[in-house]
Amino acid sequence: MKKVGGLKGTLDSLSLKDIKKLTESDSFKRKLKVFDKETIHFAADKKNHPKVVESAWTSLKKVDPDVSYKQATKLARLMEKFAQVVLGKVRKPKEG
Numbered sequence: 015m016k017k018v019g020g021l022k023g024t025l026d027s028l029s030l031k032d033i034k035k036l037t038e039s040d041s042f043k044r045k046l047k048v049f050d051k052e053t054i055h056f057a058a059d060k061k062n063h064p065k066v067v068e069s070a071w072t073s074l075k076k077v078d079p080d081v082s083y084k085q086a087t088k089l090a091r092l093m094e095k096f097a098q099v100v101l102g103k104v105r106k107p108k109e110g
Contacts, residue, residue: 033092037099046100058097066090 036042056062070093071086 054097058101
């Protein structure tokens, strides 16, 4: 799989615990305020997965025209995880 802007390693290795830690940071909370809550709810809703993948693919192709649909799917899943954590829809990961 071709590396896209450094995303490949991130997409393959970012755990739910990492996401939870990131979303609890003050920096993330400040940046989150610029996102429309409807967008976060949309991304968190599993029925919107195909649309989130298509959106991710369109965005990634602007950076790398050779990006694969599989990479877009991984990015979409990451976006969905973030949205679910932000909305509290995912169980808190075990500490340790």
